[in-house]
Amino acid sequence: MQRDIDRANVTQLAHELGLNSYAELHRWSITDRPAYWRRVIERLHIRLTKPYEQVLDATHPTRPRWLIGAQMNIVDSCFQSDPLVTAIVESDGVGPLRKITYGELRSMVARVAGAIAARGLGPDGAVAIVMPMTTEAVAAYLGMIAAGAAVVSIPESFSAQEIAGRLRIADASLVITQDVIHRGDKRLPLYEKFRDAIDIPAVVFSNDPAFTLARNNDVTWQSFLGIDTTLRSVARDPQDAINILFSSGTTGDPKAIPWDHTTAIKAAADAHFHQDIHPGDVVCWPTSLGWMMGPWLIFAAMINRATIALYTQAPGNRAFGQFVQDAGVTMLGSVPSMVRAWRLSNCMEGLDWSRIRAFSSSGECSNPSEMLFLMQLAGDRPVIEYCGGTEIGGAYLTGTVVQPCIPSAFSTPALGIDVVVLDESGQPAETGEAFLIGPSMGLSTRLLNRDHEEAYYSDTPIHHGTPLRRHGDEVQKLPDGYFRMIGRCDDTMNLGGIKVGCAEIERVLNGVEGVTETAAVAVPPAGGGPSRLVVFAVAALDLSPEELKHKLSTAIRQKLNPLFHLDEVRIVPSLPRTASNKILRRELRASISK
Numbered sequence: 001m002q003r004d005i006d007r008a009n010v011t012q013l014a015h016e017l018g019l020n021s022y023a024e025l026h027r028w029s030i031t032d033r034p035a036y037w038r039r040v041i042e043r044l045h046i047r048l049t050k051p052y053e054q055v056l057d058a059t060h061p062t063r064p065r066w067l068i069g070a071q072m073n074i075v076d077s078c079f080q081s082d083p084l085v086t087a088i089v090e091s092d093g094v095g096p097l098r099k100i101t102y103g104e105l106r107s108m109v110a111r112v113a114g115a116i117a118a119r120g121l122g123p124d125g126a127v128a129i130v131m132p133m134t135t136e137a138v139a140a141y142l143g144m145i146a147a148g149a150a151v152v153s154i155p156e157s158f159s160a161q162e163i164a165g166r167l168r169i170a171d172a173s174l175v176i177t178q179d180v181i182h183r184g185d186k187r188l189p190l191y192e193k194f195r196d197a198i199d200i201p202a203v204v205f206s207n208d209p210a211f212t213l214a215r216n217n218d219v220t221w222q223s224f225l226g227i228d229t230t231l232r233s234v235a236r237d238p239q240d241a242i243n244i245l246f247s248s249g250t251t252g253d254p255k256a257i258p259w260d261h262t263t264a265i266k267a268a269a270d271a272h273f274h275q276d277i278h279p280g281d282v283v284c285w286p287t288s289l290g291w292m293m294g295p296w297l298i299f300a301a302m303i304n305r306a307t308i309a310l311y312t313q314a315p316g317n318r319a320f321g322q323f324v325q326d327a328g329v330t331m332l333g334s335v336p337s338m339v340r341a342w343r344l345s346n347c348m349e350g351l352d353w354s355r356i357r358a359f360s361s362s363g364e365c366s367n368p369s370e371m372l373f374l375m376q377l378a379g380d381r382p383v384i385e386y387c388g389g390t391e392i393g394g395a396y397l398t399g400t401v402v403q404p405c406i407p408s409a410f411s412t413p414a415l416g417i418d419v420v421v422l423d424e425s426g427q428p429a430e431t432g433e434a435f436l437i438g439p440s441m442g443l444s445t446r447l448l449n450r451d452h453e454e455a456y457y458s459d460t461p462i463h464h465g466t467p468l469r470r471h472g473d474e475v476q477k478l479p480d481g482y483f484r485m486i487g488r489c490d491d492t493m494n495l496g497g498i499k500v501g502c503a504e505i506e507r508v509l510n511g512v513e514g515v516t517e518t519a520a521v522a523v524p525p526a527g528g529g530p531s532r533l534v535v536f537a538v539a540a541l542d543l544s545p546e547e548l549k550h551k552l553s554t555a556i557r558q559k560l561n562p563l564f565h566l567d568e569v570r571i572v573p574s575l576p577r578t579a580s581n582k583i584l585r586r587e588l589r590a591s592i593s594k
Contacts, residue, residue: 112143114226148234155290266442271300285333365503393442493522
């Protein structure tokens with residue numbers, strides 16, 4: 001709608017700069033990066049306890065430093081709204097909406113920060129959080145950062161062994177968790193995981209009056225909290241860690257990626273300009289603190305003085321849609337597989353989502369038909385495709401509300417960052433691997449347990465004297481500056497001499513009647529030769545593997561390429577996924593050889 005375009009944050013910034021188009025705005029943001037980030041800091045009113053002397057020091061191009069000489073704590077920038085404004089609206093899918101004001105949340109954060117300081121875990125300490133995305137989780141997260149500690153974010157769905165491994169890598173001294181996770185009628189034990197496998201003390205949140213602690217060194221949430229409700233944040237260097245997040249590796253230790261105070265600025269800036277979040281908006285993105293979108297949601301909403309909408313149940317049914325309606329959500333984030341489930345069940349029909357101004361989609365490659373379905377749920381509102389990663393703090397490819405929305409396509413690199421697509425010989429190409437052109441706030445500069453230079457810059461091409469940064473996505477350039485995601489470079493396959501991404505195959509197969517979702521896997525034969533294409537399918541209809549193979553083979557021939565041969569179809573009840581909803585293809589490949 002024209003009114004949304006006129007009031008958009010990118011439109012306002014372009015007018016301030018005297019620029020006439022979004023293309024000119026992006027060009028300015030990468031031509032004069034210090035000026036762009038200076039504007040971000042001004043527009044978002046980022047609070048500094050000591051001003052910076054220099055926005056950017058790029059003496060070491062692969063390890064740039066931001067806000068030189070400054071002191072800050074990013075939590076201060078999260079509490080700029082009126083204390084009476086709603087900070088969080090939460091639902092458990094059963095009872096009435098729970099609303100917490102900015103003032104109430106600030107008091108909770110202060111009590112957590114005081115408790116962390118009292119335990120001597122403030123500056124340079126590491127405290128883990130393993131719990132669902134709730135009001136208490138948000139308060140714990142911000143309280144730890146306010147005290148100067150680094151939060152170690154671990155998905156609550158992980159096994160005790162996986163949790164213990166991440167605690168070891170980050171050298172955490174304390175973990176905050178809860179007794180159980182409620183999913184409908186199910187009670188999934190969470191604190192129980194800590195009894196034997198994890199030896200560090202735990203703080204346990206519980207709403208059950210009969211709950212008892214299992215270990216002597218553990219404490220309840222209420223007894224842990226401090227008394228002082230005045231927030232006194234610890235000033236830090238902008239490069240100091242605020243959060244340790246982990247890549248979704250399936251073999252060996254996952255990469256441990258530190259976020260610093262400037263990473264949060266990147267998240268908030270993306271939300272400001274690309275998802276177009278304004279004060280008073282209500283932002284919902286079903287997620288977890290163990291996935292980067294959990295921390296992203298906190299900073300994206302609160303620094304932009306918006307409200308976070310939290311739904312503590314699974315978002316796959318109508319009750320979630322009712323929550324979106326009742327909470328007055330204005331920006332709804334999604335994962336494509338979640339939208340696919342809504343479409344197949346038709347569970348969102350008849351709801352009033354008219355307050356939504358934009359959707360956003362991340363986590364996996366999307367399907368145009370599903371994104372069109374999503375748009376129609378709110379009267380043809382745009383979907384901002386959002387592609388990045390934990391080591392970016394946000395996106396490198398995304399969209400805006402001021403450019404035409406083409407389902408499953410990205411209209412632009414994110415402001416403040418650029419991208420080049422290269423073929424296997426390192427030459428510019430229409431289809432190839434995406435390399436990032438920095439510097440940008442948000443781009444990681446270190447890893448706790450790997451060589452950062454080796455991971456992202458080893459043997460990459462040089463661009464204007466600076467090595468390009470490897471990200472690992474296979475991308476196709478479209479007309480008018482748009483992009484389409486093919487998939488991860490390690491998820492591409494060669495079928496009959498033609499390179500194709502798993503996501504391209506899955507887009508076609510997921511549209512076949514009777515199919516809920518699929519995963520395409522290429523399996524090299526033991527004696528060499530062309531790869532075999534094996535598809536794992538979750539079926540909505542009662543079909544034999546032979547019947548389903550015929551339907552899927554026909555779809556591939558007619559809608560993708562008649563030369564692609566489907567060797568085998570395996571019907572499975574569900575696909576194995578990481579905490580961030582990415583398909584575990586290595587696990588699927590391993591199952592084929594068994």
